[in-house]
Structures are given as C-alpha cells and as structure tokens.
Amino acid sequence: MSCLRVQTKAFTKGFSMPLTRLFSTGPQLFQAETDTKFTDFGYKQVPEADKEKLVHGVFSSVASSYDVMNDAMSMGIHRIWKRHMINKLDCGMRASSGEPLQFLDVAGGTGDIAFGLLDHAKEKYGDTQSKMIVADINADMLKEGERRSKKTVYADSPRIKFMVQNGEKLDAIPDNSIDVYTVAFGIRNFTDKQAGLNSAYRVLKPGGIFACLEFSKVQDPVLDYFYQIYSFSCLPMMGQFIANDRESYQYLVESIRKHPDQETFANMIRKAGFYVPGKGYENLTFGVAAIHVGVKL
Amino acid sequence: MVGYFLKDSVKLADKVENNQIDQNKSNNELVLEQSSKTKPRFTRPPKNYANHIPLYTSEKIAMFVVSAIGSFLHPEKNQYIVALGESTAIPPFLKHLRQQMLDDPTGRQILRDRPNITSETLNLEKLASYGENTFGRTYYDWLKREKVSPDTRVPVRFIDDEELAFVFQRYRQCHDFYHALAGLPITREGEIAVKFFEFLNIGTPFAGMGAIFAPWNMKKRSQRRRLLSIYYPWAIESAAHCKNNLINIYWEKIMDKDVGELREELGITKPPDMRELRRRERAERHNK
Numbered sequence: 199m200s201c202l203r204v205q206t207k208a209f210t211k212g213f214s215m216p217l218t219r220l221f222s223t224g225p226q227l228f229q230a231e232t233d234t235k236f237t238d239f240g241y242k243q244v245p246e247a248d249k250e251k252l253v254h255g256v257f258s259s260v261a262s263s264y265d266v267m268n269d270a271m272s273m274g275i276h277r278i279w280k281r282h283m284i285n286k287l288d289c290g291m292r293a294s295s296g297e298p299l300q301f302l303d304v305a306g307g308t309g310d311i312a313f314g315l316l317d318h319a320k321e322k323y324g325d326t327q328s329k330m331i332v333a334d335i336n337a338d339m340l341k342e343g344e345r346r347s348k349k350t351v352y353a354d355s356p357r358i359k360f361m362v363q364n365g366e367k368l369d370a371i372p373d374n375s376i377d378v379y380t381v382a383f384g385i386r387n388f389t390d391k392q393a394g395l396n397s398a399y400r401v402l403k404p405g406g407i408f409a410c411l412e413f414s415k416v417q418d419p420v421l422d423y424f425y426q427i428y429s430f431s432c433l434p435m436m437g438q439f440i441a442n443d444r445e446s447y448q449y450l451v452e453s454i455r456k457h458p459d460q461e462t463f464a465n466m467i468r469k470a471g472f473y474v475p476g477k478g479y480e481n482l483t484f485g486v487a488a489i490h491v492g493v494k495l
Numbered sequence: 496m497v498g499y500f501l502k503d504s505v506k507l508a509d510k511v512e513n514n515q516i517d518q519n520k521s522n523n524e525l526v527l528e529q530s531s532k533t534k535p536r537f538t539r540p541p542k543n544y545a546n547h548i549p550l551y552t553s554e555k556i557a558m559f560v561v562s563a564i565g566s567f568l569h570p571e572k573n574q575y576i577v578a579l580g581e582s583t584a585i586p587p588f589l590k591h592l593r594q595q596m597l598d599d600p601t602g603r604q605i606l607r608d609r610p611n612i613t614s615e616t617l618n619l620e621k622l623a624s625y626g627e628n629t630f631g632r633t634y635y636d637w638l639k640r641e642k643v644s645p646d647t648r649v650p651v652r653f654i655d656d657e658e659l660a661f662v663f664q665r666y667r668q669c670h671d672f673y674h675a676l677a678g679l680p681i682t683r684e685g686e687i688a689v690k691f692f693e694f695l696n697i698g699t700p701f702a703g704m705g706a707i708f709a710p711w712n713m714k715k716r717s718q719r720r721r722l723l724s725i726y727y728p729w730a731i732e733s734a735a736h737c738k739n740n741l742i743n744i745y746w747e748k749i750m751d752k753d754v755g756e757l758r759e760e761l762g763i764t765k766p767p768d769m770r771e772l773r774r775r776e777r778a779e780r781h782n783k
Binding site: 431435438442444 | 522526537548551553554557558561562565572573574575578
C-alpha cells in the first residue's frame with residue numbers, strides 16, 4: 199500500500215491545502231473502509247473528493263502570474279494557438295440572422311478566449327449582440343478575468359457573465375442553451391473528464407459545437423524526448439524562479455502527461471454523444487497541443 | 496521490412512489467432528482501456544525525505560547558474576538565494592561540516608535530537624518574558640525590530656542525502672541567531688556582513704560567494720564603503736577570535752544565558768549598530 203504523506207506548511211507558498219493525506223491504516227483496514235475512488239493529481243493518486251480542492255489551490259496560487267508563466271512555458275506560442283482556434287471556429291452571428299449566439303467558455307477564468315471570440319465575431323461579422331458566459335471553478339481566476347474585462351470594451355457589459363461553475367456539472371446552465379462551447383487548457387484539470395464532456399453535450403443546442411484546445415501527445419518520438427526534458431526539467435525550474443512556486447508547475451506538467459492522447463480523447467468525445475467529424479482533432483506544433491472538435495446533432 | 500509497414504495488421508492478426516479479441520467491445524472502448532495503462536517516461540529517482548526533489552546533475556548545474564545570476568541581480572528575492580545556497584552546498588562541504596559536528600559533543604547532540612526551529616519550538620512568548628540581558632530576550636527583540644519570524648525559513652529540498660539535508664537546514668535556521676548576536680539588520684548590507692562572518696566561521700561556499708560578489712551590486716557607494724571599512728574588519732576580527740564553529744551551538748538550550756557572557760565566550764564583539772549609522776548618515780545628507 200503506498201504511503202501518502204502530509205506536506206502542509208512545508209511549502210513556501212502555493213498550496214493552501216495539504217497535498218496528500220496520511221493514511222495510517224494498513225491494507226486490510228483500508229479495504230474495509232468505504233470504497234474511496236482515487237484519481238490522478240499529476241502523478242500522485244489522491245481521493246477523488248480531494249482533487250477539486252487541490253486543483254483549486256494550484257490555480258489560486260498561479261492566478262496572478264498565470265499569463266507570465268504561460269508565456270514563459272510556451273514561449274508565447276499559446277497566443278498563436280488560441281488565435282488559431284478562434285479563427286478556426288469562426289463564430290459570429292451572420293448579418294442575415296436575427297438570433298444572437300450564446301457562447302460558453304469553460305475553465306477560461308482569465309478570459310483570453312472569451313474576449314477573443316467576441317472580438318472576432320465583431321470584426322468579421324459585425325456581431326455586437328452575441329453573449330458570452332465565462333465559467334470557472336476557481337473564483338480567483340474569474341476575478342482576474344473580470345479585472346481584465348474592465349480594460350476592454352466589454353467592461354461591465356451585460357454581454358459577458360462570469361460564473362463560478364464546476365465544468366463537470368454546469369448546474370446553472372440550462373440544457374440545450376449554448377451555441378458554442380469552448381474549453382482551452384482546462385479539461386485536463388477536471389476530476390472526471392468524461393463527466394465534463396457529458397455536461398458539454400447536455401448544455402449545447404442541437405447543432406452546437408464543442409471545441410477543446412488542450413495539451414496532447416507529441417507523435418514523433420524524437421521530438422517527444424526533447425519535449426519531455428523541457429517540460430519536466432525546465433518548466434518546474436522556471437516556476438521555481440519566476441513564480442517562486444515549483445510545486446504548482448510540477449503539477450501542471452504532470453497533468454499534461456496524464457491527459458489522454460489525441461485518439462483517446464476523440465473517442466471520449468464520441469462516447470459523450472458528439473458527432474466527431476473526420477479524425478476529430480487538429481495537431482498544433484507537432485502535437486504539443488491539439489484542437490478537438492465535436493458537433494451535437 | 497514488409498513487417499514494418501504491416502506492423503499493426505500483423506498485431507491484429509496475431510490477436511485474432513490467439514483469441515485475444517473481445518468482439519463485444521468497440522474500438523472506442525479498447526482505445527480508452529489501453530490509454531489508462533500509460534506509464535510515465537520521465538521518472539525521478541525515489542525521494543530520501545519528505546520534501547526531497549531529486550535533481551539530475553544537469554539540472555543542478557542549471558539551477559546553480561540561474562540562481563547565481565538571479566541572486567546577484569535580485570538579492571531581495573528569496574527563491575534565488577535559497578536555490579543558490581542549496582546548489583553550492585555540495586556533498587564534500589556538507590560532509591566536512593557534519594564531521595565537525597560529530598567531533599564536538601554538542602554537535603553530536605544536535606545530530607541526534609534533530610531539533611527544528613519554529614516559533615512554537617522556541618516558544619517566543621516565553622522568550623519575551625526573559626531578562627533584558629539574556630540571549631533569548633535579545634533574539635526576541637531583534638525579531639520584533641526587524642519584523643521577521645523564524646517560520647519563514649524555507650525547507651531544504653535539493654540536497655540528496657538525508658542527514659546532510661538536516662545539517663544544511665540547521666545552518667539555514669541558525670542564521671537568524673547570528674544576526675541577533677551581532678545586532679545586524681536584515682538589510683542588504685546587514686545580510687552581506689553576516690554572510691561574510693558565517694563564511695569565515697563555518698566555511699559555506701555560498702556565504703563566501705555572497706561576501707565577494709554581492710557588494711559589487713550595491714548601488715549606494717556610501718553603503719559599500721561603510722560595509723567594507725567597518726563591518727568586514729569586524730567580521731574578520733570576530734571570526735579570528737571565535738574558537739568554536741557556530742554550527743555546534745545548541746541555541747535552544749542557551750536562551751536564558753547572559754548575552755554578554757555568551758559573546759565573550761565566543762569571542763565575538765558587537766559591531767556598531769547598522770541601523771543607527773544609516774539613520775545618521777541619512778540625516779546628515781538631508782541637513783546638507
């Protein structure tokens with residue numbers, strides 16, 4: 199039975215919660231307890247009930263320096279990826295239509311995809327009526343997003359709503375109400391990814407589009423080797439020096455590794471009920487990231 | 496050669512022959528099952544203690560380079576100083592230090608007890624009630640004056656051997672006691688002076704680097720002049736008179752000792768009060 203240790207005040211900052219819990223029981227006692235299901239928190243195994251709090255802790259600590267770290271980690275390429283996804287989706291209420299669209303951006307606390315989608319709709323189709331809901335499980339990230347929205351044309355606009363929501367349930371969002379559901383670099387943090395995909399299916403209108411931008415597996419083994427060295431050696435050290443928080447970035451890197459590869463994830467999307475056109479994904483930068491698309495029929 | 500191109504079909508054919516195909520599972524489910532058995536390719540060696548992060552040699556060198564540059568340019572950022580300290584605390588130095596602890600009876604006691612210094616274990620409230628001239632009271636007053644606490648010491652993470660990690664942790668935690676004995680503040684000047692004193696007494700390479708390179712980055716010439724003319728000679732003199740290695744002192748047990756006596760025993764004198772000097776110089780500059 200593996201021993202999970204308490205690492206509470208041992209961290210300088212970063213985690214406000216213990217990373218893992220100490221189990222003082224032996225194997226027999228453990229089986230006699232209620233059947234606690236375990237899930238991955240990076241490479242650690244944690245009880246499912248705890249993963250949410252732990253992920254919350256990670257993002258609370260990285261919220262303010264999130265963009266700096268994203269830029270450092272992907273060397274600014276993440277902006278290109280997000281722009282590519284926005285252009286690929288090409289959303290906007292067409293001039294001849296009378297119904298504004300309802301967007302939903304999940305786990306998009308800081309709001310860059312949300313503002314990007316609305317800007318694209320306005321520039322390309324002159325759409326100034328489509329509405330956006332930005333949902334995130336972490337209120338700190340949402341506050342960061344609200345702060346940023348104040349500097350855009352959407353400051354205090356009724357078009358954007360910020361909601362604290364759990365992506366796996368999306369309680370406050372009614373069925374069949376969303377036209378475009380996007381999740382960028384968020385779904386790998388879900389405790390139960392399939393549940394997240396099922397909720398996406400529930401809230402989308404028939405004909406609605408599901409789009410997910412997420413880190414994925416680099417197909418080429420040689421490139422993958424260098425990519426792994428970069429993500430496991432350089433990134434935590436960058437987190438240690440730039441953000442003074444090695445543990446959060448170690449978790450982020452491990453969660454990337456634990457996320458299913460392109461084909462598996464496309465199959466999970468199919469399992470949720472979506473129609474997945476073609477291969478179902480588009481590789482970006484040799485597979486470092488991938489955009490998965492599904493349509494609810 | 497043909498096998499390379501037909502790899503997947505050959506695998507599938509083998510599976511059909513060996514009855515390994517479950518007709519009831521869709522390809523979707525098979526892919527999902529397979530992916531749940533992934534093994535990470537990049538693994539670190541097992542940890543030796545709770546906070547241990549085992550680094551590869553290349554990472555240690557990288558950490559040394561980055562933290563050296565960072566602590567020179569930004570000594571106020573704790574993460575660089577901490578990382579530089581741990582990357583320069585190479586095993587030969589730490590083993591030498593541990594040997595010095597083993598050669599001394601108090602040092603051996605410390606290694607056996609493994610005391611951890613936090614505000615609880617020191618019982619700060621009790622220290623406040625000690626007499627004026629006790630070491631405990633001096634330490635408490637210094638903490639209040641500088642507005643710091645013993646809990647802000649970062650735990651050691653990158654040193655591989657468990658006992659050596661404790662030795663370094665002890666060294667890091669005792670740093671504040673040297674400050675209190677000398678009465679030096681936590682300003683950049685004060686830190687460099689204490690570091691130089693530590694280097695002369697204990698021999699930490701990181702302290703030596705700090706003493707040599709850190710003054711170069713001081714903006715104010717008056718600070719540097721004062722540092723070099725008053726505090727460096729003080730450090731050299733005190734270290735010369737100080738017979739014992741300060742790492743061997745069981746600080747927790749001498750909290751109620753008279754501080755003057757302690758200083759005499761150790762051969763350390765108290766240097767001029769740095770904050771006083773700074774205030775005076777600032778006043779002079781304003782008056783001019």
